[in-house]
Amino acid sequence: MNEVPLEPVKVAAPWMDERSHGMLREFFRVGCKARCVLVEPERAQAIIIDVDRGDATRRLQEARERWPGAPVIELSVNYTDQALFVRKPLRPKGMTRALLSVRRRLKLVNDPVVESVSDARTPPPPHEGSASFKPRGPVPEPGTESLYVGQGANLDRGAPETWTRALYDPALFLQGFLQQAVTLAEESGQAVTVTGVWGQWRIPPTNGPIDINMPDHHLRSLCVVNMNEKEVRLALADDSEPLTCMSDPISRDAFIWKVTLLTARGRVPLGTPLGAPVFLRHWPDLNELLVPPDAMRIAALWLNHPIDLISLAERLDIPQRHVFSLYSACSAIGLAGPARRASDGLVDAPQVDGRGMRGLINRLGEKLGLGAQTESA
Incomplete structure (x- = not known):
């Protein structure tokens, strides 16, 4: 049985220049496997704002007033306290998680691939009596210590x-x-x-x-x-x-x-x-x-x-x-x-x-x- 292709999330970046738009389009197509697409703001389901550029406070307020039903995804080199935050430079995993949140907020059909990325994000902590604790960071390849x-x-x-x-x-x-x-x-x-x-x-x-x-x-x-x-x-x-x-x-x-x-x-x-x-x-x-x-x-x-x-x-x-x-x-x-x-x-x-x-x-x-x-x- 063939799977019904998911409709990509429509995203707008109204305060970015054409060069940034071009980079986003390529990133969405290749990095995000076309799970989102760049559109004009009037058709957007979500808005992207680079909070490191320009008057971010004014832009965030304006976005919420002009497109009240569209979640805002904030991009920054530093962490913000927003749930919809993606760290720059953009990485597929970060954007994929933000897209999952957008889908949930808008009650769209869930993306099983996106769900699996989110579920793998936070493994359960070890508990008393579990196998010996090992840090989750990378370790040298065996024989290369x-x-x-x-x-x-x-x-x-x-x-x-x-x-x-x-x-x-x-x-x-x-x-x-x-x-x-x-x-x-x-x-x-x-x-x-x-x-x-x-x-x-x-x-x-x-x-x-x-x-x-x-x-x-x-x-x-x-x-x-x-x-x-x-x-x-x-x-x-x-x-x-x-x-x-x-x-x-x-x-x-x-x-x-x-x-x-x-x-x-x-x-x-x-x-x-x-x-x-x-x-x-x-x-x-x-x-x-x-x-x-x-x-x-x-x-x-x-x-x-x-x-x-x-x-x-x-x-x-x-x-x-x-x-x-x-x-x-x-x-x-x-x-x-x-x-x-x-x-x-x-x-x-x-x-x-x-x-x-x-x-x-x-x-x-x-x-x-x-x-x-x-x-x-």
Whole structure:
């Protein structure tokens, strides 16, 4: 029996220019599989407004007055508190979910493909007695862990003169230029372009998306070679935020984090005090960030308890390179650093056995809204 084709949702974008209209038409046709179509406002079932451009407040009010029956889909690089929000640059999944909401509001025939995307959005949280908790973020492919945490042997605590082999200088690598771009973007409030042999990347001033469009093995090659200012150019990007569509974007923090793991490979940045306490500012988002080996256990013990990195590895009985890699990645996105306040060394990190670690994981799971957890060492 042949399925009856669904009528596409009719969408208008009255305050966008013709170039943006052309991009939307192509995005709707290819990215959204023709589940919506751009029409003039008088025929529209929903209105799209880019709230990053022009007088968004006035346009939102005008849209609700002129087309009171049409839901408004807001586009922005930053999250808004509206249910019908799609983050820029546009991605098919985000728009598909917004279309599902429009269909529900207008009581249109449901799209089974759209429904399946929505249902897969929020898996049920683990519960007490479930399988051991694992962060939902990406993990290294089996057999490739050494590409992110290296293969170096543990340092000898009694021979600090040999610790230099665990240090590296980010400024000599792609990582350093990306961190410079982040600093420049945040200080200027403007996106920064990073140009090199790979082409050009646009680094946003907030933790927005970046279009890398590069296979992992090419990125790994870029991360392990020295670079200089003649090979990498930084420049302020155009002020306006274009409406663009990315095939597979990654957030700024997730990209810096991944590049740092590929660069550090079990080492720490030059200047890191290996024998002094370091802090973890807050829990890293391991649902989004690449999850290196033992990351959950390290963060659970480290959080709220500044401790030196060698002791942290000893207390968990894991390779130092696992701790060094996580510290480097956390430091690169501003989550970790040397403990300099008097209070930082006031309370020592607890000594924990297997039962104590399970207790730490359970408390963190409850704090994160994941319920009680079990942790496999």
